[in-house]
Amino acid sequence: MNRSIERHLNILDFTLASLLRRKGKNGSLLAVYLLVVFLLASLQFYVTALKREASAILDDAPDLVVQRLMAGRQDLVPAAFVGEISRIRGVTRVKPRWWGYYYDSVNGANYTVLVSDDPAVTPGRVAVGAGVARARNLAVGDLVPLVSYDKKPLMVEIASIFPHRSDLVAADMILMTAQDFHLLFNFPDGQATDLAVSVRNPKELPTVAAKIVALHPDARPILKSEMLRTYQSIFDWRGGMTLMVLASALLSFIIFAWDRATGLSAEERREIGILKSIGWETSDVLLLKLWEGTVISLTAYLLGTVLAYGHVFFLSAPLFAQALKGWSVIYPRFQLVPVVDIYQLAVLFFLTVVPYTTATVVPCWRAATTDPDAAMRI
């Protein structure tokens, strides 16, 4: 066998034996390291996958949503806006939307109620998300009593329940006809919650938005690009969730790497002294420490990343679910479509493996270049 490979194998044998001699210390080191990589990689997978889901969902979103503000708060949009906005050059369609929130006093959940023109949804028959069905223990064909805003009961029958895989869109949704919606919320005629506007040329969107504001100063247009930007900023590294996990994980890693970098234990110095006195070269000692750092960091990185992938994409990230759940009664049980960003995995590698390996080699280089006799006497 090639002499160089044999030398590396011999040193690796010695490294593994040396690591196993201090099982407790190195085992706990590996566990902490693995946990840090696991948390950072889980977060990265989770956020990247959610960003992808958000952009996939926003593909179908309207080009422009027009809301109306009254004293700074969102108000209903009069039907007259539809005709006026339709006449703006470049606008292809203006669709009024009716939607709102229904608070269920039975379980304290908030539902999102939308008007749908789906043929399965007829007066008295609604389609619900899997989260609603779970919260109220519903099945297709069940009757659900809702209480309207003028205190009259509105009995609706469950026509269909959306599959679990749609939870990320529809977990808390109730789709009903416009007639039922008006009965439930005592909604005034000739008004809509907001308007979905389609524009022929996406480049004209800011101009159309400006024209809408000029026409109705109380209107508030929201561009599709702004919706996308909202989701990019929610899952940005500066975002609350990301920053919280990132800061704690990075801080613990810095403390941990600092501890390694600031010096060797007396036992390790003595070991280096003995190795040098029995004829090991400085380069051999450095190689030994490099292998030691590599064994720990590479194992932690590879296992941490693979476990994080399983945690996020097979187990649906139960660690983050608790943080997002808050006081919500309905929580979606979604399975994210896996996304792996090679660039971010490379960044994670250079943020964890490289500094740690360097941190183990530098103090050893200092110890290995001193006199063996002096190293053994410390």
Place this chain on the structure above:
Amino acid sequence: MRRSVQFLLFICTSMALFLALPLHAQYEQRHAQKEPEVLRNLQVTDLCLVTEARYTRHPALADRHAPFQEHPLALEHFPSGSLIMPNNFQGAAP
């Protein structure tokens, strides 16, 4: 078998698993089912991640001061408000 060879075999297996992740992700993306037509027709603007407050359920449509609208001097009090950033409108009214 030498310890070093055992370790290298372990690293090779882990590396193979690691390299399989992007392949698995690509396969899943190709075979991911689209949302039902009825949901796509709704033209939804937000993910159903957090349902406790309207501004965390629909962050894309909420305004920046929605968390503080309950009454004058109201403080934001939903736990998810600390995790979900406010929307990012540039130039438009909040």
